[in-house]
Amino acid sequence: MKSGSMKRHSLGLLAIAATFAIAGCHSFKKENIQPPTPLPDDFKPTVQVEKLWSNSVGEGAGDSGARLRPAVVDGVLYADSTDGKLVAMDAVSGKKLWSKSSKTHGWFGWGDKKRPDAFYAGGPAVSGDLLAVGTLDGHVYGINAKDGSPRWDATLNSEVLASPLIDGGLVLVRTQDGRVYGLDAGTGERRWVYDQGSVPLLSLRGNGALLAANGVVFFGTDDGKLVALREDNGEKLWEQKLSTGEGRTDIERLNDADNGILLDGTTLYGSAYHGNLVAIDGPSGRPLWAHQFSTTDGLAVNGNAIFAVNDESQVWAFDKNSGSDIWKNDALKYRWVTGPAVQGNYVVVGDLEGYVHWLQTGDGALAATKRLSRKAIRAQPLVVGDIVYVEDVEGRIGAYRLSAR
Secondary structure, three states: OOHHHHHHHHHHHHHHHHHHHHHHHHHHHHHHHOOOOOOOOOOOOOOEEEEEEEEEOOOOOOOOOOOOOOEEEOOEEEEEOOOOEEEEEEOOOOOEEEEEEOOOOOEOOEOOOOOHHHOEOOOOEEEOOEEEEEEOOOEEEEEEOOOOOEEEEEEOOOOOOOOOEEEOOEEEEEOOOOEEEEEEOOOOOEEEEEEOOOOOOOOOOOOOOOEEEOOEEEEEOOOOEEEEEEOOOOOEEEEEEOOOOOOOOOOOOOOOOOOOOEEEOOEEEEOEOOOEEEEEEOOOOOEEEEEEOEOOOOOEEEOOEEEEEOOOOOEEEEEOOOOOEEEEEOOOOOOOOOOOEEEOOEEEEEOOOOEEEEEEOOOOOEEEEEEOOOOOOOOOOEEEOOEEEEEOOOOEEEEEEEEOO
16 A cells, blocks of 8 residues: 555544544533433323334444434335344334345345445435445445345445435435545446545534535535535535634534535525524525524424524524524433424424423423333434334334324
């Protein structure tokens, strides 16, 4: 190996080690120093929630730091795990339709059982009969969504911690080293790659999902920016800073903006750790308003409200037109809840003890609580139709529906 390659490899290892260290430090601060707010013993729900089913997918995310989230398309739920399981289930009943394992026998039955490229980490993306999934080893697989059979394999430069996005004949993928790839959806061949250049040595582990609309790809970066790219060739159109990364220590200067991004009409909403919640005009990149707000999780929108969870696990609602506060809920403080989802008139979050909570969208009052498991829920819940799907770190998935009293 050439000395330059060795140097880049060493720097990559240092960056990965630093990212793990910061992620561990951040997690330790959250889960051990600050005790979670106890749930009230005398709580009486104001809405009835029906658990439709629960099922497991391998060992889930394990200790990888990935936030695995299922995908639901045409009545089928697809999910994966970092120990190499990939499954399709009926989204209403939870019945398994097919299941593949790549841990024991390499990729779908071939190769060395120790191959690291079998460790799924990004969560699946599905469009039509194509399923795309990334791995901790920097592979992306194109798979037949109907039966789980392989189609193509693409090798990238770094681990894939976010779900790919299938759009416009491309599989769009972001990697932990700051690159975004446009892969041909039919063959997996590389069409283009965007390289943001240097990435911070210290960052919170994980990547937010990509967003594509009207031929533009949007994403947040590890250094506090929201970026827009042309979808056809990866050319940068604009970028906006969401966080300045100010502070006396390296941890205080962390300013990741790679949380989930929302598009509502032509307005983008993004957020950053140690930064701001920002509304931006999508076509031009012009800022509309900014509200100081630190978060590591995704956002949700419903009606005139944007919902978010801050870095103390308080759930907030903001006016989407002005950024002004509507309400704040302290009842789940330090329970390290997930990013929010909206199910009907309720905001849904999961927490570190495996509970799922429903809060009223109007005033933030706690309306219902169900326990999926005794393991942490880290991935943002997924709402499809009238059902919300929640997954814990060990691969237990639950499906819930609001029911009439």
